[in-house]
Amino acid sequence: MSTAGKQPEAVTVEALDEIVQRNQTWPVMAGRYGVENPVPPWKTSLDGMCDAIDRAGDDLSFTFNDRRDEEDALSATRYADLPYPENQLVALAHSLVAHGVIDETELRRRLDAVRARLEA
Amino acid sequence: MVDEITDFEVLEIALRELCIEKGLFTAAEHRHFTEFAEQIGPTPAARLVARAWLDPDFKRLALTDGLAASKAVGVDWLEPTGFGTPSDFTAFKILEDTPTLHHVIVCALCSCYPRPILGNSPEWYRTPNYRRRLVRWPRQVLSEFGLELPADVEVRVEDSNQKHRFMVMPVRPAGTDGWSEDQLAEILTRDCLIGVALPTPGVTTNVLTRTRPAIHPAAD
Numbered sequence: 001m002s003t004a005g006k007q008p009e010a011v012t013v014e015a016l017d018e019i020v021q022r023n024q025t026w027p028v029m030a031g032r033y034g035v036e037n038p039v040p041p042w043k044t045s046l047d048g049m050c051d052a053i054d055r056a057g058d059d060l061s062f063t064f065n066d067r068r069d070e071e072d073a074l075s076a077t078r079y080a081d082l083p084y085p086e087n088q089l090v091a092l093a094h095s096l097v098a099h100g101v102i103d104e105t106e107l108r109r110r111l112d113a114v115r116a117r118l119e120a
Numbered sequence: 121m122v123d124e125i126t127d128f129e130v131l132e133i134a135l136r137e138l139c140i141e142k143g144l145f146t147a148a149e150h151r152h153f154t155e156f157a158e159q160i161g162p163t164p165a166a167r168l169v170a171r172a173w174l175d176p177d178f179k180r181l182a183l184t185d186g187l188a189a190s191k192a193v194g195v196d197w198l199e200p201t202g203f204g205t206p207s208d209f210t211a212f213k214i215l216e217d218t219p220t221l222h223h224v225i226v227c228a229l230c231s232c233y234p235r236p237i238l239g240n241s242p243e244w245y246r247t248p249n250y251r252r253r254l255v256r257w258p259r260q261v262l263s264e265f266g267l268e269l270p271a272d273v274e275v276r277v278e279d280s281n282q283k284h285r286f287m288v289m290p291v292r293p294a295g296t297d298g299w300s301e302d303q304l305a306e307i308l309t310r311d312c313l314i315g316v317a318l319p320t321p322g323v324t325t326n327v328l329t330r331t332r333p334a335i336h337p338a339a340d
Contacts, residue, residue: 016131024126033122042132047240048154049136052145055153059144062283068230072248074158084243086128093135102138109128110134118133 008070008098010017016097029068034107043085050092062099070095079103106112157240163305164193165237165287165313168214170304173292182289186212195237210236210242211284218316221274223288224262224315226254232280234287236247240312245314255279263318265327295321 026040054064060107062070075082082090096102140147169188172179182189187197187210198211212234215223227233228251233241244250254261258275262268269275278286290312296304311317311326 019127019131022127024124024128026128029124030121031127033124035122036286040126040128042129044154044157045136045150046132047157048150048152049132049145051157052150052155053139055149056139056144056240065230076248084246089128089132089135093131096135096139099141101144102135107136110138111130114130114133114137115125118130 008095009073009095011098013094013097013104015104015111016079016093019090020082025081025083039085042089046085046089046092050088053092060101061097062095066109067092108113164190164195165234165310166305166308168193168237169289169308169313170301173304174287174301179289182214183216185217186214186287189214190237193237197236212283212287214287214289215276215278215315216289217291218338219291220272221276222269222315223278223286224254224258225274225278225280225286225288226251227280228252228255229279229281232282234283234285238287238310242310242314256314262316265311267317287313290315290319293319293321 005109007091009117029035029040030037050067053060057063071088071091074086074094075087078092079087093107095103097104128263136150139145140150153229156182168182171193172189173184178189178192178274190197190212197212215225217223225233226246231241231246232323233245235241250261255277258277259269291307293307296307306324307319307321309317309319309324311325312319317327318325
C-alpha cells in the first residue's frame, strides 16, 4: 500500500477490506447468538481510544477534525456497508494507516497475534 | 453472549496496542477515558433541568452559569475524567426554551456534544444527514423525529464547536403540577435536552428514528 501524496480516502487498506468482507458485524453476531445489546462490547473502549488519540494531538500529523472528517468521508464511501460503530472503528484504523502512524504489514501481524491470543 | 471472536474485536485491540507502543497514549490513559465513556449518562442533565423547573434560584444559576449548575448535580466540567477530555471544553451554556422559542443543538463541523453531562452522543447526532440538514431545514429534520412545531414557534439551531457546548432547557409541560424532582427527571430524556423532542408526561424513552446513511454517490 502506498500512501505518498494520496488523500486518505484514496488509499486502499487490504487488511481492512478483508475484515469488511468477512462481515462479522454486531447486528449479524448479535442475531446469531440471540444477544440484545444494541452495540458491541468493545464500543466504549473505542470511545476511550478516540479520546486518547485526540488528546495525543501534537504527536500526530493530523488533527481531531481531520480524523472526524475522514470518518465521515470513509463511512459514506469505502465503508458505507458497515454499521456503526464498526464504521467508526475501521475508519479510525484506515486513518492511522493512511497517515503512516501504523504500517499495514505491522497491523496484519498484530491482528494475527491478537486473534491467536484470544483463541488460545 | 457472542461466543465467537470477531474481526472487529481483534482490530480494536490491535489498534489500541499499536497506539500504546507508539507512545500516543498509555494503557492507563485509555482505561481512564473508557471508564469516563462508560459512566456518563443523561441522568445529571435531566436532574439539572428538573431542579431548575422547581427552583427559580437554581434556574437562574443554570442559565447564567451552566458549569456551576452542573457541579451542583455532580458533574465537574473542569475535571470530568480527572484530567479533562480533549474535546469537551468548558464553555457550557444552557438554552432556555419558551412557548414561542425552541432550541435544538447540533455540531455541523463534527460531533461536539456536552458529553460530561449528557453522555455520549447518539449515532444519528454524528451523521452528516443530521448535521448538514438541521442547520438548513430544521423543521423538516425535527419532523423526522416526530416533532412538528407550530409556525408561531421560532426554531433556533445552536451550532456547537470545539469551544462551546450547549444543552436545551425545555418548557415544563402541562400535566406535571405537583411532580417531584425525580418524576420530572424521568421525562427529561436525552432527546428533549438535545431539542429533537419535547418532554411529555408518560414518555420516558428517547425517540426511535431510522438513522439514514451518509450521502452516497448518486450511482448507488
